[in-house]
Amino acid sequence: MKALLKKYKLVIRFIITFLAVYSILTVGYYFYLELSDGTKYFPDYATHLVANQTENLLDGLGYDSEVLPHENEPSMKVIINGKFVARVIEGCNAISIIILFLSFVIAFADKFKSTFLYCLAGSIIIYAFNLIRIVVLSAGLYHYPWRKEILHTVIFPMAIYGIVFILWMFWVNRFSKKRNINE
Template sequence: MKTLFIKYKSVIKFILTFLLVYIVLTFGYKFYLKVSIDLPFYPDYATNLVAHQTEYLLNTIGYTAKVLKHTEEPSMKLIFEGTYIVRIIEGCNAISVIILFMSFIIAFSGKFKTTLLFLLFGGTAIYTVNLIKIALLVLGLYYYPWRGELLHSVIFPAIIYGMVFLLWMLWVNKFSNIGKNNG
């Protein structure tokens, strides 16, 4: 048994580190959601920010978009060209995806400064692509409403998770201690 632990030490370390970081960040995020009920941003700061930044992005490219509080559920309504198109819920803010991304990077950590910079770069890139994804989803739902399920459930998740996967591969092959030891 001891030889198995020695042989797979790096795999066990990765799994335990990943799980520990993921659990700590997830519980921290759940705590944030719980306390954000009493804060002035509805439904929570991150979701509110994503909704308003999507509104700004759509308005900047020449459309008319408006974000309103949803009165029946904890979400934001996005009115596009005078039509209620989507609701932006907590799951739309990409925080859970960023937590998954960060857990992997930390589990495969490299030098402290490089790891920190890649976490900031990757988290910002995921957040930005998520905003663009939501804006494109709004456009897609407005112009092609019959493609809504395909856009929301297949294409756009593939984009965001594909990006996370590519960032992970870049990290492992170029910056992590594992990638440097094997390259």
């Protein structure tokens, strides 16, 4: 047993670090959601911000858009040219995806500065890509409402998780190359 632990020490350390960081960030995010009272920013600040930025980008693309709090659920309604096309819910703000990304990168950490900068840059890339995803999805649902299922459940989740995977692979390959040079 001791030989196995020694042999797989790096793998075990990766798994434990990943689970610890993921748990800490997820619990922190849970408390953030619980403490959000929804009076100033409905349903919570991050989701509200994403919804407002979606509206601004849609307006910038020439759509007459509006984002309003949903009357019956904790979400924001995206309305284009008077037509309700989508809801921005808590899961649309990319925070959970960023937590997953950060957990992996930190579990596979390099030097503090490079890890911190990559976490920051990757989080910004994921957030921006997610925002663009919501804008394109909203416009797509406005023009092609019959394509809702494939757009929302296949293409756009594949795109957001695809960008996370590419960022992970870039990090691992960068880290691995540096590691191989030093050995």
